[in-house]
Amino acid sequence: xxxxxxxxxxxxxxxxxxxxxxxxxxxxxxxxxxxxxxxxxxxxxxxxxxxxxxxxxxxxxxxxxxxxxxxxxxxxxxxxxxxxxxxxxxxxxxxxxxxxxxxxxxxxxxxxxxxxxxxxxxxxxxxxxxxxxxxxxxxxxxxxxxxxxxxxxxxxxxxxxxxxxxxxxxxxxxxxxxxxxxxxxxxxxxxxxxxxxxxxxxxxxxxxxxxxxxxxxxxxxxxxxxxxxxxxxxxxxxxxxxxxxxxxxxxxxxxxxxxxxxxxxxxxxxxxxxxxxxxxxxxxxxxxxxxxxxxxxxxxxxxxxxxxxxxxxx
Ligand code: TXA
Ligand code: MG
Numbered sequence: 211x212x213x214x215x216x217x218x219x220x221x222x223x224x225x226x227x228x229x230x231x232x233x234x235x236x237x238x239x240x241x242x243x244x245x246x247x248x249x250x251x252x253x254x255x256x257x258x259x260x261x262x263x264x265x266x267x268x269x270x271x272x273x274x275x276x277x278x279x280x281x282x283x284x285x286x287x288x289x290x291x292x293x294x295x296x297x298x299x300x301x302x303x304x305x306x307x308x309x310x311x312x313x314x315x316x317x318x319x320x321x322x323x324x325x326x327x328x329x330x331x332x333x334x335x336x337x338x339x340x341x342x343x344x345x346x347x348x349x350x351x352x353x354x355x356x357x358x359x360x361x362x363x364x365x366x367x368x369x370x371x372x373x374x375x376x377x378x379x380x381x382x383x384x385x386x387x388x389x390x391x392x393x394x395x396x397x398x399x400x401x402x403x404x405x406x407x408x409x410x411x412x413x414x415x416x417x418x419x420x421x422x423x424x425x426x427x428x429x430x431x432x433x434x435x436x437x438x439x440x441x442x443x444x445x446x447x448x449x450x451x452x453x454x455x456x457x458x459x460x461x462x463x464x465x466x467x468x469x470x471x472x473x474x475x476x477x478x479x480x481x482x483x484x485x486x487x488x489x490x491x492x493x494x495x496x497x498x499x500x501x502x503x504x505x506x507x508x509x510x511x512x513x514x515x516x517x518x519x520x521x522x523x524x
Pocket of ligand 2: 341342349
């Protein structure tokens with residue numbers, strides 16, 4: 211998609227319509243953050259409940275001031291990590307329509323590390339509210355095809371920016387609480403943030419799993435602690451007539467008679483490919499058994515696996 215596509219998308223946003231575009235994390239579904247009617251279209255297209263706030267995307271740090279009150283802490287983190295996969299929750303400006311933030315007095319802001327996304331925001335000449343471009347409770351889209359599958363007939367334009375480089379959603383850090391709090395883990399980790407800001411907490415310290423439910427896959431998914439437990443579960447499901455698949459790293463399952471799909475040993479690649487793989491397997495199988503990857507290597511991928519399986523481990 212060349213410049214013309216961006217121009218057309220920017221025009222649509224200026225005219226109060228919604229468009230999908232790639233970011234480095236997942237595809238977003240964007241509208242003019244200052245146009246409540248346009249924002250309403252996002253909630254309708256996604257089937258998203260009005261109580262779930264949207265993130266506002268900006269093209270550069272100085273623009274953040276238009277929608278949020280930028281503290282010193284926020285400036286430090288923005289300078290360190292923007293553009294990039296970090297969403298900061300800040301106090302909102304009064305002028306930002308309340309539908310964007312679901313009535314909260316805070317707003318999530320992010321500067322995406324994707325040239326087309328930032329050009330689009332710049333050309334639209336307004337902050338762009340954009341949740342992930344999936345139907346509510348579905349996996350976030352990481353290709354234009356995923357967006358099309360979810361949104362066909364619901365939105366006028368998708369800018370095809372290819373595969374998203376990161377493949378899972380940004381880290382969400384709330385700076386409006388007593389302690390800075392990670393509401394959603396991402397590839398900008400606690401350790402990375404701690405280099406710039408002390409006393410950062412997880413929303414749920416024990417498990418490092420965020421409490422909000424985001425994805426309910428179309429088929430049942432479970433985590434398997436060991437290859438043995440995976441095989442037992444697999445045989446049981448197959449005997450019940452469920453078409454079943456196991457996902458794991460190379461060598462996790464050696465039995466050639468088992469439907470087994472490997473994920474990359476590189477955690478970066480495994481993370482990037484996860485949603486695409488799950489969307490494909492959902493189409494073909496009734497039941498998905500996923501190797502529980504070790505905490506040390508698989509963070510934050512493991513967090514998403516917990517969400518997808520709703521923490522069911524066998
Ligand atoms: O990587 C991403 O963040 C992608 C791309 C498109 O930028 N966007 C994304 O948006 O994942 P969404 O809406 O699917 O997820 C944003 C999360 C939601 O869980 C939302 O509840 C939370 O951030 N959030 C947004 N504004 C918030 C606020 N003011 N307070 C607390 N949580 C907020
Ligand atoms: Mg989402």
